[in-house]
Amino acid sequence: MKIATHFILIDDSSFDLFIYEKLLLKSGMALSVQKYFSAKEAFNWIKNNAENMPESVILLDLQMPDMNGFEFVDEYSGLPAETKEKIDIFMLSSTIDNRDIERVKSNPYILDLLSKPLDIEMLHTNLLRLKK
Amino acid sequence: MNEHKIKLLYIDDEEHNLHSFKATFRKQYEIYTTVSVIEAEQLLDTHVIHVVLADQRMPVMTGVQFFEKIRDKFPDVIRILITGHTDISAAIDAINKGEVFRFIDKPWDYKYVQNAITHGYEIYRTKEELRQRNIELEKANEELDKFVYSASHDLRAPLMSILGIVNLALIDDDLSSQNEYLELIRQSVKKLDTFVINIIDYYKNARGVPVISEIHFDELVTDVLATIQYLPEREKVVINTHIEQDKVFYSDAMKLRIIFNNLINNAIKFQDDKKADKKVNLTVTCTAQQVQIKIEDNGIGISEDDRINIFKMFYRAGAIKSGSGIGLYIVQEAVNKLGGEIDTTSVIGKGSIFNVLIPSINNAQP
Numbered sequence: 040m041k042i043a044t045h046f047i048l049i050d051d052s053s054f055d056l057f058i059y060e061k062l063l064l065k066s067g068m069a070l071s072v073q074k075y076f077s078a079k080e081a082f083n084w085i086k087n088n089a090e091n092m093p094e095s096v097i098l099l100d101l102q103m104p105d106m107n108g109f110e111f112v113d114e115y116s117g118l119p120a121e122t123k124e125k126i127d128i129f130m131l132s133s134t135i136d137n138r139d140i141e142r143v144k145s146n147p148y149i150l151d152l153l154s155k156p157l158d159i160e161m162l163h164t165n166l167l168r169l170k171k
Numbered sequence: 172m173n174e175h176k177i178k179l180l181y182i183d184d185e186e187h188n189l190h191s192f193k194a195t196f197r198k199q200y201e202i203y204t205t206v207s208v209i210e211a212e213q214l215l216d217t218h219v220i221h222v223v224l225a226d227q228r229m230p231v232m233t234g235v236q237f238f239e240k241i242r243d244k245f246p247d248v249i250r251i252l253i254t255g256h257t258d259i260s261a262a263i264d265a266i267n268k269g270e271v272f273r274f275i276d277k278p279w280d281y282k283y284v285q286n287a288i289t290h291g292y293e294i295y296r297t298k299e300e301l302r303q304r305n306i307e308l309e310k311a312n313e314e315l316d317k318f319v320y321s322a323s324h325d326l327r328a329p330l331m332s333i334l335g336i337v338n339l340a341l342i343d344d345d346l347s348s349q350n351e352y353l354e355l356i357r358q359s360v361k362k363l364d365t366f367v368i369n370i371i372d373y374y375k376n377a378r379g380v381p382v383i384s385e386i387h388f389d390e391l392v393t394d395v396l397a398t399i400q401y402l403p404e405r406e407k408v409v410i411n412t413h414i415e416q417d418k419v420f421y422s423d424a425m426k427l428r429i430i431f432n433n434l435i436n437n438a439i440k441f442q443d444d445k446k447a448d449k450k451v452n453l454t455v456t457c458t459a460q461q462v463q464i465k466i467e468d469n470g471i472g473i474s475e476d477d478r479i480n481i482f483k484m485f486y487r488a489g490a491i492k493s494g495s496g497i498g499l500y501i502v503q504e505a506v507n508k509l510g511g512e513i514d515t516t517s518v519i520g521k522g523s524i525f526n527v528l529i530p531s532i533n534n535a536q537p
Contacts, residue, residue, distance in 0.1 A: 060336040104487035133331040156335030
């Protein structure tokens with residue numbers, strides 16, 4: 040089975056957005072990729088398009104100015120259940136800080152912490168497990 | 172002067188002892204006296220007391236009992252017991268229960284009492300200083316923790332970006348995109364290098380011994396401008412410098428360089444791409460007492476929310492152009508170390524002004 044879904048990338052690094060968009064499109068896993076420099080903008084888009092948006096996977100950076108990854112998830116948790124059902128969130132970060140890792144593990148809305156650079160095979164395996 | 176006097180509290184049920192003690196020592200110390208242990212406790216509550224002297228034989232409670240009572244509540248106060256006669260069990264109690272610092276025999280010897288108070292006060296001060304150091308250390312540790320956390324992110328993030336680009340380049344068969352990947356790698360390496368340089372600046376600034384020398388602002392500014400001539404945005408920006416200095420000025424050139432470098436860099440970096448006449452005005456007005464540095468740009472400006480926070484460590488205003496968030500923090504630290512002030516005014520879309528005022532160092536020494 041091969042995964043094919045919609046992706047939303049949230050990262051303050053333009054390099055990383057560029058890299059992961061290319062990787063996802065090349066891998067054939069992505070039906071579409073949306074990129075956001077700012078978590079706030081991404082959140083507003085989701086909030087305003089909740090009804091029409093397709094099932095999507097969010098790859099969320101942790102350390103960003105203004106609204107960081109955890110703050111994004113805090114806001115996200117307040118969205119209606121129907122919206123959240125359509126979305127799976129993975130955190131994608133270069134962090135090696137244990138406190139961050141613990142925080143991700145204990146957060147009910149984040150499925151897993153993937154380390155940068157993104158390992159596309161690993162993401163695929165993770166998504167397959169979800170679909171089962 | 173009063174502030175530096177040792178503050179004593181003396182409790183004795185015999186009032187004439189209190190009077191004669193006060194008469195002897197009033198010029199040296201700030202002395203509070205009372206015949207009542209209750210009032211003594213109130214005095215400890217309401218005043219800073221360094222050393223407490225108590226008579227052992229008192230009607231309501233003994234000196235040792237009093238010390239035992241106040242020991243936990245006022246652990247820092249130095250306790251000295253005054254006894255009329257040597258009683259071994261009282262002495263043992265005094266040490267074990269009252270944890271007294273010294274015994275003084277009645278009738279007291281002036282020199283001996285003075286000596287006991289002086290040494291007691293030294294212990295008090297040492298404890299106080301130790302506590303102060305501990306607070307400072309805790310603060311330093313906290314800062315270090317934050318520093319390591321953010322630094323590790325800023326050091327690793329560009330590396331992981333590079334690794335990501337390399338991985339992508341390896342699976343891309345289209346050779347024409349290789350140059351694009353190399354360009355991205357170059358930018359990432361640049362970013363990492365800037366961060367490393369900033370960290371080194373930070374440590375030089377925070378830990379380095381200040382070197383005070385004569386400052387020639389025209390030379391300093393020329394130097395700084397030379398180091399930034401290769402910035403990609405530099406060639407699109409017109410820099411006007413206006414430097415007035417006819418007096419000798421003393422300061423730490425390294426710290427001034429950090430200030431100029433970061434502020435000019437920011438003024439160039441945060442330009443408005445929509446504007447055709449991108450400019451930075453640098454004005455330095457130097458007298459024998461102080462220098463006023465004004466760096467004005469017509470760039471994108473800073474929002475009020477950001478303006479309050481930009482000097483905080485690792486605060487990054489705006490997602491796109493901001494660096495690691497350490498530059499202005501280092502500027503603030505440098506300005507503080509030089510005894511100066513910095514303030515910012517800005518209008519979104521119009522530009523920003525950074526004003527720095529720094530006193531000449533020779534001025535501080537009379």
